[in-house]
Amino acid sequence: MDDRNVKIHVSNLKKCFGDLEVLQDISTDIYEGEVVVILGPSGSGKSTFLRCLNRLEEKTSGEIMIDGRDIYAKGLDINKMREDIVMVFQHFNLFNNYDVLGNMTLAPVMLKKANKAEAEANAMKMLERVDLVEKAHVYPAQLSGGQKQRVAIARALCMNPDIMLFDEPTSALDPEMVGEVLNVMKSLAADGMTMVIVTHEIGFAREVADRIIFMDGGYIVEEGTPEEVIGNPKEARTIDFLNKVL
Amino acid sequence: MEIIITRYGGLLIKAMGQTLLLALYGLFFACIVGLIFGLMSVIKNKPCNIIAQVFVFVIRGVPMIVLAFFIYFGVPYFLNTIIGLGKQVTLTALQAGTICLTLNCGAYMAEIIRAGIQSVDIGQMEAGRSLGLSYGKTMRKIVMPQAIRTMIPSIINQFIITLKDTSILSVIGFPELVNSAKNVQANTFLSFQTWAVVGIMYLIVITILSYAAKLMERRMNRGR
Numbered sequence: 001m002d003d004r005n006v007k008i009h010v011s012n013l014k015k016c017f018g019d020l021e022v023l024q025d026i027s028t029d030i031y032e033g034e035v036v037v038i039l040g041p042s043g044s045g046k047s048t049f050l051r052c053l054n055r056l057e058e059k060t061s062g063e064i065m066i067d068g069r070d071i072y073a074k075g076l077d078i079n080k081m082r083e084d085i086v087m088v089f090q091h092f093n094l095f096n097n098y099d100v101l102g103n104m105t106l107a108p109v110m111l112k113k114a115n116k117a118e119a120e121a122n123a124m125k126m127l128e129r130v131d132l133v134e135k136a137h138v139y140p141a142q143l144s145g146g147q148k149q150r151v152a153i154a155r156a157l158c159m160n161p162d163i164m165l166f167d168e169p170t171s172a173l174d175p176e177m178v179g180e181v182l183n184v185m186k187s188l189a190a191d192g193m194t195m196v197i198v199t200h201e202i203g204f205a206r207e208v209a210d211r212i213i214f215m216d217g218g219y220i221v222e223e224g225t226p227e228e229v230i231g232n233p234k235e236a237r238t239i240d241f242l243n244k245v246l
Numbered sequence: 247m248e249i250i251i252t253r254y255g256g257l258l259i260k261a262m263g264q265t266l267l268l269a270l271y272g273l274f275f276a277c278i279v280g281l282i283f284g285l286m287s288v289i290k291n292k293p294c295n296i297i298a299q300v301f302v303f304v305i306r307g308v309p310m311i312v313l314a315f316f317i318y319f320g321v322p323y324f325l326n327t328i329i330g331l332g333k334q335v336t337l338t339a340l341q342a343g344t345i346c347l348t349l350n351c352g353a354y355m356a357e358i359i360r361a362g363i364q365s366v367d368i369g370q371m372e373a374g375r376s377l378g379l380s381y382g383k384t385m386r387k388i389v390m391p392q393a394i395r396t397m398i399p400s401i402i403n404q405f406i407i408t409l410k411d412t413s414i415l416s417v418i419g420f421p422e423l424v425n426s427a428k429n430v431q432a433n434t435f436l437s438f439q440t441w442a443v444v445g446i447m448y449l450i451v452i453t454i455l456s457y458a459a460k461l462m463e464r465r466m467n468r469g470r
Binding site for chain 1: 367369370372373374375376377378379380383387388391392
């Protein structure tokens, strides 16, 4: 296709929960620095697909390669791999028993990526980036939803990841807080972070996505640039979905 | 009442000491057993899950008095006579009592720990894992500390039940409070007074324990 580096290569990915086939046959390549937004109705398998990318779900069959390495290979250190491919969750999942700084330094310190002082200095830099320096010593329970999600993003950034996965990062937020989180994500995209985002924010997708993947029933129905998929959809299911949400 | 207190008070207090000693041994090992089986029932490993389930099922389904007789009389008989070990295996009442409390309380502790861990949102584990922390590290640093906070009231409750359950071990002749009180009653025929004093002694000890537990609970919840 072009000369960019393939970051994530997915071929014939299939995932079943018991008899339920959530992912039927997914194949796609995601390039370095690319921002890919996955759209689709609920139950289409988009979150499951995302969770397969860092093995929060185990595949049923197929292949996922990240930087040319099979992430399901025997003997692969899955924890080591996850340091580079972090996830931001719909429900934030901040560690309730640590303050904001603790949330951000726990993994880097435990995984010996930095000593405590370095990790804290780095964490403060990341907090600055999401504009929450004053909340460094506050516990998650005292933050608003939007603040929690910004901390979660900052926490992910502290791992200095190659790839960031976003699983409906604004779906649990009050409408007035959606913007602040999307703004942080936009700045990440502008910095060239490789991002895979599951979202229902069509406007955001149109603005930041390099490519949109529309999924339904466990298949990729349509993919292309925002102009192609949102502006001029070809498949009936895509048109139907966009009519409902726009 | 005065006779019981003045003449037998010392003896009863000493017996209460034995009760506490037995409870302490039992609780200590029960915590270990409970933690092991509790973790075994939450990890993703079918054989471990089944072993933990069977353990809890058996212990919960057998009255402790039966367990006590089984361990104190049944097990040595099995080892000596049925298997025919060369040397005679005997258990002291303290050993048998400790094993009995460990198993009994351990099974309930396992259930408390299992429920406590499962009460922590699965997202906490997923977030830890997705940052590259191992299952064990995430469990230790993130899930367990949160689980313990919700477990504390149930654990305290279980401690109190176990302390009271030591009285059942009077049947295998361990000289704890109830066993000693039976002797006092037999010597004095003052059954009302004897058992009233014994009841009050239990009440005092358990009140002190509950109060200490409340303090600890409040301390752990501070700042949340």
